[in-house]
Amino acid sequence: MNPRRTSGRAAAADRLARADRSRTFPPLPLRTGARGLFAESWWGSAWLDALETTALDSARLARGRTYARDGHVDTINVTPGRIVATVRGSRPRPYSADIRLRTLSDQEWDGLLDAIAAEPDHLTALLAKKLPRALADGETRLLPGPGDLVPRCSCPDHGRPCKHAAALCFQVARLLDADPFVLLLMRGRGERELLDELSRRNTALTAREARAHSVAATPPPPPGPGPEAREATPTAASGPAAEVTPGERAAPGTPTGHGVLARVALADRPRPPLPPPLPAPPQPGRPPALPDGDGLPFDPAALEFLAADAAARAHACVAAAGPPGPGAGRPAVHSPFPSLPPWEDAIRLTATAHPTAGLTSTTRALYRDLAAATGRTTTDVARSVAAWRQGGPEGLALLDTTWNPPAGDFDRARSALLAADLPSLRPRHNHLTDPGRGIQLRFGRDHRWYPYESEPGTEDWWPTGPADPDPVGALTALLAR
Secondary structure (H helix, E strand, C coil): CCHHHHHHHHHHHHHHHHCCCCCECCCCCCCCCCCCCCCCHHHHHHHHHHHHHCCCCHHHHHHHHHHHHCCEEEEEEEEECCEEECCCCCCCCCEEEEECCCCCCCCHHHHHHHHHHHHHHHHHHCCCCCCHCCCCCCCCCCCCCCCCCCEEEEECCCCCCHHHHHHHHHHHHHHHCCCCHHHHHHCCCCHHHHHHHHHHHHHHHHHHHHHHHHHHCCCCCCCCCCHHHHHHCCCCCCCHHHHCCCCCCCCCCCCCCEHHHHHHHHHCCCCCCCCCCCCCCCCCCCCCCCCCCCCHHHHHHHHHHHHHHHHHHHHHHHHCCCCCCCCCCCCCCCCCCCCHHHHCCCCCHHHHHCCCCCCHHHHHHHHHHHHHHCCCCCCHHHHHHHHHHHHHHHHHHHHHHHCCCCCHHHHHHHHHHHHHCCCEEEEEHHHHHECCCCCCECCCCCCEEEEECCCCCCCCEEEECCCCCCCHHHHHHHHHC
């Protein structure tokens, strides 16, 4: 056994486990329409019932509902026992609000997982993003009750909860509406971890049932006669279907006790048309968890990672192909994933593994591993990942290379910026730069403008924000940061 390989597998598995127990949600869209119930599901309403029974001031709840409806709650991070978000109030600097909830013990998790494994309908409902009431009301209570939610906030208001923490609770109810696995994560386990454990329990349960059925279906051997009598006993194949006179051959197509002739089974006959292909699912599936073992010639965590990427690429190809036309085959479609050099493909994998994550402990460890494997620095990896997220292969190419664009869009960009009363930028190659302000636009070969920023007076340029075909829009967004 190679200790380094084993430690690498353990580290990769630990990174996946930590990532599974932390989910980050971007700011939810503004709540429009009727100003009635905030939650749409019964479990989301139960979450808000726990908030309202804990609240000491209904006016703060009303203001928190307004804050949530108007989009004052920024990115939400959910980890076991804690929900954290920044909430914009009346002051320029946002407040940090969090909600605490007790996690389940290992014994409670065993009971809950056994209940799910024993009732396939429970797992089916969870995969359909529904929380079965029978599961939530079982021996292990999932939903919070009065006093279970513990709100905290960095604001000077000592209300319980203040309007910022209340706004966070209202937005969490919307997250629960969309995915009850968020509630299970609050209680201590991530979705991938739960599904892997349920898969193992279902496999063990199926094996036990199969063994029990096999033992029950095997009759005991009868105390039969001696060998001579057994030899004279006709076999199961004897009978009208298998009776053939000695010296004769069975007629073609005549059924025997041993099955059908191959030429009969393979004879040409009219067959119904194939059913139409199923539509592509909205999201690619997730590969099954691989068992960890000693002496394997590969890293199971890395293989799972590559399998998930292969599923995502296959899903993109199927979605790009579309359904076949009437009376014709499926048209040829170029792959949305062209062949890339190893460095670019490694950056693509790293950028898409956590597409919305910042510099968390998980991504730092991933960047360190990639830097060590490629001979780069962690800063190089982080900068390249930001460039890929900004514009894919073209964004990564613009990070280190320059080119001289022909006369046209690049020359007209400076006039457009001046006409919009924006700062004048100095041209060099395909860059427009204001070093004093630390801002820069890079013109790509795809005729889009890529914003960059740096500390004023330095040349430490970082991709900032998405690319834009309009230089005015790209610079305006850059100056607004």
